[in-house]
Each structure stands twice: as C-alpha cells, then as structure tokens.
Amino acid sequence: MTNAKPFLSIEGVAKRFTRGAATTEVLTGVNLVVAKGEYVSIIGHSGCGKSTLLNIVAGLTDASVGGVLLEDRQVNEPGPDRAVVFQNHSLLPWLTVYENVALAVDKVFARTMKAPQRREWVMKNLELVHMGHAKDKRPSEISGGMKQRVGIARALAMEPKVLLLDEPFGALDALTRAHLQDQVMQIQANLGTTVMMITHDVDEAVLLSDRIVMLTNGPSATIGEILDVPLARPRDRIKLATDPTYLRCRQAVLKFLYERNRFVEAA
C-alpha cells in the first residue's frame, strides 16, 4: 500500500517517561502512515513500547515529541473516532452485555439517533459478534472470549474511524482465539474498518494484517522494518499454513524478532 492516502499519520513521535530524576526514552522517531481500511499490526518484544504507541494514537498518552493526525486533525485526547479494545476485558461488571454496549452508543449517538434506533444499533452490533443471545447476561456470567466479543461490539458500535486493538486475543485459549480472529477478519472485510493491532503472535500478525510494523527493542524503540503481507482476502488459516507467501512473511517477522532484535531482558 505504498500509494495509500494518509488517513492516520504518526509523525516523528517520541515518548519519554520521567520518574524523579530518571528519564527513560521509550519511543523515538516513529513515523507511520496508515491508509483508510488498512489492517496494520505492531509487533515487538515485551516492553518495547507497543502499548505506549497505541495509547498515543488513542489520545490516552501525550507524545513528548511529534504527534498523530487523523484525517488531518491532531489527536489530543481520547475520542469515539478511535475506539480501543484492551486485552483485559474492560466491561463494567454491574451492567449487562446489552447495557455495556448501550452506554457507548447512547453517549456517541445521543443527538443523531432516536432511542429505538439506538436500541436496534446495539443489537445489530451484538449480532455482528454473535452475542445477541447473551444480551441480558452480566460479564461474570460469560467466558473470556465472549467478553472480548462484547468489547469488540462496543468498539464497533461507536463507528470509529480507527479500531485500536491492544492484544485483544492475548488472554484467550487457542481455539477461541482462532475463532475470534476469523470473526474480526470478516467484520473488517464487511465494514472496511481501519485497524491498528498490537500483538506478540507472529501467526496472528501475518494472518490478519496488510502490513506488519516491527519495533526495535527499547529503550528508544523505533520502527525497524515494515513488512507488506500480499495475501489475498478472505484468508483461510488452514490453506495459508502451507502457502509460500505466508511462510515467507512469517519467516521475515521471526528473523526480525529473533535474529536481528533478540530480546534481552532489561536489568
């Protein structure tokens, strides 16, 4: 996607954290342009600054240097145009599945949708992740995978310009993870959502992404390499397991992570 229109643009981002007299530079010189509808993954070793970068795009953390533009507007604070799904389900435990999604929908669409339309929209998004049947359950009554699905429904229901996924499948068992990855791929294909996803999982990155952004080890992590994943969609994980392009991409990411940027546990 080299001729992509700059939809989301991360420009010269650096981030320093200061605690007392000590300052750590976590990220430096991060430049990335993401096209509308693109699925981009960020991969890198633990602690290199992936979540920090995602939080800067989300507007939850300020960049120390540089900034983020979404459709030419500077990102200064969190907003419904950038919905985030975290690894640890962030549903409100005292609300039902329906109410968790409705809370976001009512907030975003209070002025533009009437109440019956909003109710329909909540259900539509729950159906999208196959969770309509559990609308009256509370988070404690459903599985981890189901909670993640509700989190994704809540994020999609805000009709964000960018969906930010911070290891959304990280805490799930392999089968649930595969199932949910397939659902996210299908939803993204249908809605054309722009996605930025953090992952530790090389196969997940190759299967889902149009491009994989590889971060160097911190401190002062930056983009080491960007890999295009030229696999046709829809993608079938079984068929891809022996596909030469898939294997080449997988190999390239593994090489980057385990040969060129081996993880050295910080002292």
Ligand SMILES: Nc1ncnc2c1ncn2[C@@H]1O[C@H](COP(=O)(O)OP(=O)(O)OP(=O)(O)O)[C@@H](O)[C@H]1O
């Ligand atoms: N609020 C903060 N104050 C000080 N240091 C922070 C803060 N947030 C993150 N850091 C530090 O920044 C570095 C990057 O953290 P970050 O969570 O972005 O990494 P990550 O790549 O997402 O890690 P992981 O893959 O383990 O989740 C770490 O060394 C972390 O300790």
